[in-house]
Amino acid sequence: MRNNSLAALAAVACAAAAARGDFLAEVWGNRAMCHHQGTFRVDGQVAQFDLSALAQGTAIHRAVLRAMPRRSDYRATIEIYPLAPDQDEAPPGAKMLALRPPWYNTFDATDAVRSCVAKGEGALRLHMKVAPGWRPEETTLEVAYDGTAKDPTPAVTRLRAVHHDGQTFLTWKEHEDILADCEAVTLENIEKKLLPLRGNREVAYRVYASDAPITAQSLGQAALIAEVPFVVSMYYLDSVRTIEHPNRERGEGPSPLVGGARARRDPVPPYVIAKGEEPLPRGSGLYVRTITRPGKTYYAVVTALNGREAVGRDGLSAANSLRDPVAEQPAPPIPVLQSYQEMKHHDKAHPGWTISTYNYWLEFPYANVPRQLAVATRQLRGLPPGERGELCVNLGSYGSQPAFIARERGGGTVTLCPPWDQDDSILQGRHECLDTLRSYDQGVVHNWAQRRTLALVEWAKREFPVDPNHVTLVGQFALWGLRHPEVFATVISDAYGNFNKGREAQKHGFSWGPYPLGSKNWLGIDQWDHMNVCKWIRDNPKVELPYLVLRPTGASHVGDIGPWAWPELYRALHDTKRAFTARHGGVWSGAPLAGTLMPDKIRRNQSLPAFANCSLDGMPGDGDMSNNGGVGADCDVVADLNGWLLWDTDTIVDEPDRWEITAYLYAGDPKQGRPGAPADTCTADLTPRRCQKFAPMPGQAFQWTNTSLADNQATAGKATADHWGLVTLRNLTITKGKNRIVVSRASR
Structure with missing residues (x-):
């Protein structure tokens, strides 16, 4: 009886399909x-x-x-x-x-x-x-x-799918190659061929997905998942050089195809969609889908002319509708290698580097709408087998491309250059409604660029010979990395720690809610409150942070993103006994000495000395930066905090009842042209932080010794753990000759 019912239902279904137009x-x-x-x-x-x-x-x-x-x-x-x-x-x-x-x-x-x-x-x-x-x-x-499809729209051909790393790449041959007579594919040539069609003959390709084979009769039941533009989907437009001062006679300038002023006569490379594959052939179409659930999916691609699709009963074939499903599995997307080149060092004995460029196809939760972004890396060549080095994550700067940053500002064994903050205002997050028709009430602020960067770091740890405990984050707005001590050993940033202050942040206020108000973010916190890093540091004194290097870049002017607001961050770090060094003032004056030398040595799984009240510290004052970052009535032109204090990372002792470190003042390096500290001796406070085993309890008593390694002279004292369980040794003498400092639980 059941079989007869199924047969009847099948007959009805077949009749319905036959009746469909x-x-x-x-x-x-x-x-x-x-x-x-x-x-x-x-x-x-x-x-x-x-x-x-x-x-x-x-x-x-x-x-x-x-x-x-x-x-x-x-x-x-x-x-x-x-x-x-x-x-x-x-x-x-x-x-x-x-x-x-x-x-x-x-x-x-x-x-x-x-x-x-x-x-x-x-x-x-x-x-x-x-x-x-x-x-x-x-x-x-x-x-x-x-x-009735009286005039069927032209069909694409050669549809195929490649699935890897949680993404399905669909490619096809477009119904027409309007660039066939162009000797080179450039932005200028694409514009000449494509722009006249806009408003007259607009072409797009519509991508359909289904759990069942897609035929002309079942196309209406398939899900329309994307509309892909004509011609440009296969080309890596964002790889074309950006030009700071464009010259129209050389064809340089803005393009409606990609943001920024570009070298419009440079060749535009086609995409590579998987490792080991050739670049897409001219006349291809491309769509990349990020998979959110495991399964098998059928795909079809239909041409739309001025929004019209017309598919007759024989309009879908193996050429434009996959006959076999794509087996798909969710996974974190990875950037896909597009090209690489060898870069030589001026010293012929140096092995040089490999500069690689990638494209990163992303959807939520890494972007509020589907996007593709550039990524670049620089890898030191000739690294001995089995050796792992520092991963330096460089966040770039305004108008810069990742490939430029990799070539010109690389560091570490491997430099990772994520895409710059094109959709994430000064790297602090952006409301998901922007660039859509949603409203502030229909979403929250998300930290898109930060998520992308964290995902790229995990990818780089798998892809390159890097030490996962030796990851350094560098960028003008890199302070968000302090919230990720599980990832970063060191953070190097400007000291702009409170985005409630300064004109620059206010200019971006619409990104974070109905300015001057803010929206909730992905954590349920008002975004303006979330961006007050100084407050977060004070509210979380027991959270162990990466070693923090604060240095000025080019925005050192009052009330914008410069030093006017920086002392608030210094004070928050000082009062909560964090390990940091800072240089205050001086446009592009660089990092303090400790910030230059220590990141190469610091590991995330090592303890840190938090210095404070060093007798060689400068005076930041109130941030009145007149005279090009100069002196107000109460501050130094350039003021370093903890700038001359270094330590040996290889001899740290970190045990449950004992902590030891060798600290010293920098003596200078004539070969590098680096002067030493302005005095042979200083005094400073020291608090062990980011301890792996040493775990004092509030109120616990400790004793310490400070031995000069130059003359074996020692001093001793006592200290009590404060209400946070931190032990601070006050007014220690530290010399260029190095000092061995030992803290141990006091004997009863």
Whole structure:
């Protein structure tokens, strides 16, 4: 009896499939490229599309409302409601049209159109209740339905899939190669061929996915997951050189294809999608999907001309619809190697480096909308087998490309250069509504660039011969790395620790909420509060931080991102007994000596000495940086804190009841042109931090000795662990001849 029922159901399904027409997607509206022109009108807040061309009962597969290209103010939530024929405004409790992921720039009107056509109402009526940025003259409705494909759209060919590292790469041959007569593919040539088509003959490729094979009859049930632009999807546009001072005669300048001023006559390389593969051949299309659940997926690609898809019963074949599913497994995405070159050192005895460039295809949680970003690395050549060195993560600077940073500012055994903060304001995070049609109330602030950087560090640990305990983070806005002592041994940054102060942060205020207010972030914390690193340091005195090097870059001017706000961070670090060194003031004056020499030696799994109150410290004062970072009434032109104090990392003793270290003042290095400390002796306080085994309890008594290794003279004293369980040795004498300092639990 059960088999007979299944047979009957199968027969009904076959009959339904046979009854289905061709797959069509067409556009209603008043724009010149609409297929159903003159079908849109507006009466106040009511918008209406004439859908009389769709017979009652027509199968509707998809309906997409495009009402506004972008928005500049994200305070109000866009509210668009379907209306019944007798309604002029949405009733209380009505359900508004949802935005369509992952781009969130169009609205899903499928249910509304489906209901309208099923009832034979002949028109879709919408209440545009809250619609900032609405452009009625550009408003269109795209409807996919069963119809007759009288003029099928051209088909792509050679569709194939490559899956690796949690991503599926789909490539195909586009239906037309408009660059075929170009000797070289450059931004300039792409612009000449592609831009005239915009507004006249707009071409896109639509990617469909399904758990079942996709045929012309089942295309309507497949999910539309992406719309891929014509021509440019295969090209690594962001690899083209950025130009700080463009010369139009050389073809340099801005391009509508990629941000920034570019060398528009430089060749644009095609993408490589997997290690060991050749670059994509000219005329290819490319889509990359990040997988979120394991399974097997079928894919198809359909050409859309001016938004129109027309697929006849024989319109999908093995050439544009995969016959075998792609076995997919979620995994962290990795950057894909695009090219590499050998870089020589001026010293012929030096082995030189390998500079590699990558592309990183990303979606949530690494970007609020699908993006592709450049990554670069610099690896020291000739490293002995089995040896592991420092991983230096350089966050770059305004306008810089990762490949430039890798070549010009590399450090460590391997330099990792993540993409600069194109979507993450000064590396502090960005609201997920930006560059979409969502509002501040429809999301939170996420730390996109920080997540990408942390993911890249984990990838680099697997990919390169680096010590996972020796990772250094470098960047103007790198203080966020203090929150990740499980990753970074050292952080090198400007001292801009409170983003509530300074003009630069205020300029980016819209990125973090309805300025001057802030939105909640991914942790449920107001973003402005989260960006006050000074407060976080004070609120978490027992959290062990990376060794922190603070140095000025080029923004040393009052009230912007310069030293005016820096003393607040120095005081927070000092008061909570953190291990740091700082240079205050002096545009591009570099790091203090300790910040130059120690990062190469410091490991994350080692204890640190937190120095304070050094007698050789300068005076930062109140940050009044007149005279190009100079002297107010109460501060030094350039003030170093803990700048001359170094220590031996190889001889640290860190045991449950004993802690030892050799500390010293820098004596200088004539070969490197580095002067020594301005005195042979200084006094300073010292607190053991980031201890691996040494774990004092509050109130516990300790004794210490300080032995000069130059003359074996020793001093001794006592100390008591404070309420945080920290033991501070006060007013120690430290010399250029080195001092062995021993702390042990006091005998009873």
